[in-house]
Amino acid sequence: MAKAEKLQVQGEMKEMRLQEALREALRYEMARDKRVFVFGEDVALFGGAYGVTRGLLQEFGDSRVRDTPISEAGMVGLAVGAAINGMRPVVEIQFCDLLPLCMDQLVTHAARYHYMTGGRISVPIVIRNKFGTRPGGGPSHSSCNHGAFVHFPGLKIIIPTTPADGKGLLLSAIRDPNPVLCFESHHLYGVKGPVPEGDYTVPIGVAAVRREGKDLTIVTCGGMILKADEAAVELKSKGIDVEIVDLRSLAPLDKETILKSVAKTKRAMVVDEGPMVGGVTSEIAAVIQENLFSDLKGPVVRVGAQHIPPPHSPPLVEAMIPDVDRIVRAALRLVEGKKPS
Amino acid sequence: MAKAEKLQVQGEMKEMRLQEALREALRYEMARDKRVFVFGEDVALFGGAYGVTRGLLQEFGDSRVRDTPISEAGMVGLAVGAAINGMRPVVEIQFCDLLPLCMDQLVTHAARYHYMTGGRISVPIVIRNKFGTRPGGGPSHSSCNHGAFVHFPGLKIIIPTTPADGKGLLLSAIRDPNPVLCFESHHLYGVKGPVPEGDYTVPIGVAAVRREGKDLTIVTCGGMILKADEAAVELKSKGIDVEIVDLRSLAPLDKETILKSVAKTKRAMVVDEGPMVGGVTSEIAAVIQENLFSDLKGPVVRVGAQHIPPPHSPPLVEAMIPDVDRIVRAALRLVEGKKPS
Amino acid sequence: MLSTAKREEMLRMMIKLRAFEEKLEELYQKRAMYGSTHSYRGQEAVAVGVCSALEPRDLVASYHRGTGHLIAKGADLYRLMCECMGRLEGYSKGRGGKMHMGDMSFGFLGNTGTVGATVPIATGAALAAQLRGSKEVVVSFLGDGAMNQGVVHEAMNFAGIWKLPVIYVCENNLYAMTVSVEKSIAIKHVAERAKGYGFEGKVIDGNDVELVYAETLEAAEKGRAGGGATFLECLTYRWDGHFGGDPGTGYRRKEEIEEWKRRCPIKRLKEKLIAEKNLGAGEFDMMSAAVYSELDEVTKRALASPMPAREFDLDSIYARSEVGHG
Amino acid sequence: MLSTAKREEMLRMMIKLRAFEEKLEELYQKRAMYGSTHSYRGQEAVAVGVCSALEPRDLVASYHRGTGHLIAKGADLYRLMCECMGRLEGYSKGRGGKMHMGDMSFGFLGNTGTVGATVPIATGAALAAQLRGSKEVVVSFLGDGAMNQGVVHEAMNFAGIWKLPVIYVCENNLYAMTVSVEKSIAIKHVAERAKGYGFEGKVIDGNDVELVYAETLEAAEKGRAGGGATFLECLTYRWDGHFGGDPGTGYRRKEEIEEWKRRCPIKRLKEKLIAEKNLGAGEFDMMSAAVYSELDEVTKRALASPMPAREFDLDSIYARSEVGHG
Numbered sequence A, B: 001m002a003k004a005e006k007l008q009v010q011g012e013m014k015e016m017r018l019q020e021a022l023r024e025a026l027r028y029e030m031a032r033d034k035r036v037f038v039f040g041e042d043v044a045l046f047g048g049a050y051g052v053t054r055g056l057l058q059e060f061g062d063s064r065v066r067d068t069p070i071s072e073a074g075m076v077g078l079a080v081g082a083a084i085n086g087m088r089p090v091v092e093i094q095f096c097d098l099l100p101l102c103m104d105q106l107v108t109h110a111a112r113y114h115y116m117t118g119g120r121i122s123v124p125i126v127i128r129n130k131f132g133t134r135p136g137g138g139p140s141h142s143s144c145n146h147g148a149f150v151h152f153p154g155l156k157i158i159i160p161t162t163p164a165d166g167k168g169l170l171l172s173a174i175r176d177p178n179p180v181l182c183f184e185s186h187h188l189y190g191v192k193g194p195v196p197e198g199d200y201t202v203p204i205g206v207a208a209v210r211r212e213g214k215d216l217t218i219v220t221c222g223g224m225i226l227k228a229d230e231a232a233v234e235l236k237s238k239g240i241d242v243e244i245v246d247l248r249s250l251a252p253l254d255k256e257t258i259l260k261s262v263a264k265t266k267r268a269m270v271v272d273e274g275p276m277v278g279g280v281t282s283e284i285a286a287v288i289q290e291n292l293f294s295d296l297k298g299p300v301v302r303v304g305a306q307h308i309p310p311p312h313s314p315p316l317v318e319a320m321i322p323d324v325d326r327i328v329r330a331a332l333r334l335v336e337g338k339k340p341s
Numbered sequence C, D: 001m002l003s004t005a006k007r008e009e010m011l012r013m014m015i016k017l018r019a020f021e022e023k024l025e026e027l028y029q030k031r032a033m034y035g036s037t038h039s040y041r042g043q044e045a046v047a048v049g050v051c052s053a054l055e056p057r058d059l060v061a062s063y064h065r066g067t068g069h070l071i072a073k074g075a076d077l078y079r080l081m082c083e084c085m086g087r088l089e090g091y092s093k094g095r096g097g098k099m100h101m102g103d104m105s106f107g108f109l110g111n112t113g114t115v116g117a118t119v120p121i122a123t124g125a126a127l128a129a130q131l132r133g134s135k136e137v138v139v140s141f142l143g144d145g146a147m148n149q150g151v152v153h154e155a156m157n158f159a160g161i162w163k164l165p166v167i168y169v170c171e172n173n174l175y176a177m178t179v180s181v182e183k184s185i186a187i188k189h190v191a192e193r194a195k196g197y198g199f200e201g202k203v204i205d206g207n208d209v210e211l212v213y214a215e216t217l218e219a220a221e222k223g224r225a226g227g228g229a230t231f232l233e234c235l236t237y238r239w240d241g242h243f244g245g246d247p248g249t250g251y252r253r254k255e256e257i258e259e260w261k262r263r264c265p266i267k268r269l270k271e272k273l274i275a276e277k278n279l280g281a282g283e284f285d286m287m288s289a290a291v292y293s294e295l296d297e298v299t300k301r302a303l304a305s306p307m308p309a310r311e312f313d314l315d316s317i318y319a320r321s322e323v324g325h326g
């Protein structure tokens, strides 16, 4: 990233991939807290479809690291029950396209338990899953449905981008007394960065300003941070100074950071890998215009995925999800003050 | 309604409740098209939890009107398969809180089949369900989650308000070659209105202007039409002339009608019974400000449900969902040009 | 054999369950409670037989027809009544209503209006017990209708492969709302399905509270000893309609209802105790009167208790986090 | 007994299935196809035995490991290959890839990457046949792993209560990705579960194409005659890793793999035909060579075919409505 967020830590740093940083969080917390355990399809013997849980079986044994049958709804339901009875389960759902299978347990049960029992019960579970649209993934394996969950009260939702955030947010999630959905980007698993050692947490619900600028705020999350950053570099060369807000959490949403940035730049764009319609871009656009209407120099522009299922073939995927060029063009239109066509 | 939409029909009219009008559509189409059949929990012998399917068993027999086990996901999956193999299933899901149980079949399968088979297969199913927040319903029986489905490409979504639309939209839905989700408002089932006899359809994807006005557009859907209308009457007495757009369909969304109205009134409010965050109000606010930014005299204001699960106790429900007073106050703030607090 | 004292206690508890439903029905008619009732009358022997066999540390999960399980497991009648009435002093502060409660202080994992949804939750609670090596067992109450929910199948499979200390108590009352079990299941006894998950399924008379007690005790001991799950299909019947307002006769024959009323679980134990001379008819009436008057009392207090304020509290959706960030 | 011609046809088909996977693996290595492979090598007798016993009007639904079912049911190799490569002339115009196809012209209801999701769809297609009184039967292919999905349970229950003409062909290849069936199911044979739905479950040797054929024929006749569903658990094995790139050895013993390779379904039928003197070794080689060269040919054409344009088509999500509004 052009200008990485300064980490607020003194301790040692280690360079690692997001994938490894997430594993670090799991290892750290499993060692510290006996209540934490991990289960999911292929997480034990195989180490997880994306290697995040690799080595945990060997380190913590097959009672706390469990392979499961293919029963997503059951997995989440079991996690809810185990959490209510005092444990801290971390579940891996192989990819976010499978979340609809456990939707009832997630949105009606895990999410509502605290409220609907008058606060008597809370449900500290973490549901990790991979998301991201890419060639070859196709309609059942490469969705970005993180935006849909924002609509359901009671869930927390995190989307780490940097490896440091991967560790820090996941650690916070495991310690959080609420159900937390962790969306891990396919595009970022392999990206390296410095990660603080030891007990390092990043608060849920706090966005990060990844790049400072004065002409335009781009609000984004997940894998799109890479495209937004590239676009910012290109726009810089065209004399447009972009500020990038990385949401990190979708729920609670850090309106303060978003609004503070847009109040400064007076122009906002929301970039997301998920479908625009009814998604993250719409919510944030609505919030910004509602709060900063008279400050804005132009509409809040949405740049998200086209409203189709994620396709298989490379050119179709490219046409579907935002790329640097779409972001740059939208920025130019906005700054030049023209209505987007 | 203060000013009912003029029905575009010559034929006979009959006064009936929404509930009966929906039944009319089912009866009409079952008689006309042998491929249409109805199934769901308690729809046959009992006539449906809300009486919509009453009498169909007697009229069409137990092969075409079937009671089912409590298997929501299975029901939708079976409907998809029956549709692919040439039938026109209409499924009743007892209330929208149960839709998360069949989410995978709905959003990944029914919705994506046409796209992902390159158009070779289509899935003409109708999924009817009740929605609406009310005292005593509580967290698993009285949600409004219609807004969540907008995010998933491939579904059509209808929300009839008048009995005439109930018949006309449901008839269109059954004839549509795509999966259609029909949200039926708890608050409107019993409301009466004139319904054309015979073959009467209302196109999916076309909103209705229920009341004309020049100062402010209220965009809404479902049960909230009643509150919006009451608010309009009250605002009229305060000298504010409200135009009401009843969405009728959420997907496809009739942007044209919405934008045309707001282009005229230059002020917009979106009222919805579902949670504001990530819902219908956000999507429509985003669309309006994106398209009409420079015409607007103020931000697009969202008046939706608070971000909590639907509660059981009457005062909590009242505090959660929009009422006439909240709408009126928001309208006054908007028209007076102050920023909403 | 069970002691007389224990059996009297079960008898009193069954009366309490019944009295509660009758009171609730009365309040429903008067619109003093919100939402629907789901009367447990007729099924009392299941909740009472099961819960009497459990230890206090044991847990239960329930479903929409949950009032019986709640009371039998030890819920406070006042708080329960308040919740039905949407009062602030209800278990869920009026947020949940009678279908949405949970309180671990008396081992109640929760109930919900989504048929089948607590079955995996109960199973997960049993997993927690196993992981910790604590010795509680978990009872998952479910109706016959819930047997056809996918997640119930998934949960039972987990219980089978991981040998979890859970007892599935299926209250087969022959109907799911208006749909008879014969229409929705192609075999005579759903207990048969337990075999497919690798544990035992038994069919028992659910109106015999002593039998239910004994079978639960056995299953609980097995679970505690690491022997895994048990499925108990308890044959029983609900006397009333599915919900308040449903006479329950549109889809059931009068004779069937009458026949099952003759098999009343309360009458059965009462007559047995009387025949054994362990209970006098007068004693029974006194016991019953005491229960009913307790309920009158509770109802009066609940009716006088405050409603929640007409305000929403955004914070109420999250438990407060104790995580500090260094 | 089956005619020699029929058996030769099945042999040729099995070779075709295998050759296709090998070609796909080659293309995967060269990054000329997109997404992952899910090799069907080793399981050919199931798809071929089943589909050979079906009539053209009969339908099948498949899953992620679906190439075998597609080809055996009559998919055009060129269109199939194009789809794997994301080409415009693929069955799904490059939108779906090899896990997402459907074409009723050869009775293929579809496959999907969501384990278990096509099982209710197949069941619903059987319901359509029943409602119409048309006589097609439907085969629902599924893996052992799919047996623990909730919706599969729900679907099979529907098949049981409504006596639907569907055959569940469970290809038990002992693993779901890396998780062995013993870890995920507590009984020896999942076929046992069919009883809980009220229909027959059989365990058969899934590497014996003639047996698979015979059992399918019997089940199909039963279904057509109104006798309802059948569950066939076909014991088999996948030779390769779960997906391209997985050597398949991290969670399986080498000896196990070797043992199953010795039970190769192709070798088995070939040797039988040779032993019966119904096939010469030379004839087999010629048959094989012809299949492989057909595939080379198809691949070449597919590689030369156009990719879709880099554009999105919003209309593509809906089928065009023919409803007029008066």
Ligand SMILES: Cc1ncc(C[n+]2csc(CCOP(=O)(O)OP(=O)(O)O)c2C)c(N)n1
Pocket (backbone or CB within 6 Å): B041, B070, B072, B094, B098, B101, C064, C065, C113, C114, C115, C116, C142, C143, C144, C145, C146, C147, C173, C175, C176, C177, C242
């Ligand atoms: C998943 C789900 N589907 C449907 C309903 C509507 N419903 C409420 S209770 C019920 C019947 C439940 O039957 P059973 O499980 O046998 O319990 P019983 O009511 O007989 O005690 C139905 C269909 C629901 N609440 N949840």
Ligand SMILES: Cc1ncc(C[n+]2csc(CCOP(=O)(O)OP(=O)(O)O)c2C)c(N)n1
Pocket (backbone or CB within 6 Å): A041, A070, A072, A094, A098, A101, D064, D065, D113, D114, D115, D116, D142, D143, D144, D145, D146, D147, D173, D175, D176, D177, D242
């Ligand atoms: C619902 C669902 N869960 C998990 C996955 C990831 N996954 C893909 S294939 C597979 C294993 C499937 O095993 P099985 O059904 O036995 O079929 P096989 O691969 O052995 O042919 C898994 C876990 C998925 N695609 N869908």
Ligand SMILES: [Mg+2]
Pocket (backbone or CB within 6 Å): C143, C144, C145, C171, C172, C173, C174, C175, C176, C177
């Ligand atoms: Mg029942």
Ligand SMILES: [Mg+2]
Pocket (backbone or CB within 6 Å): D143, D144, D145, D171, D172, D173, D174, D175, D176, D177
């Ligand atoms: Mg397998």
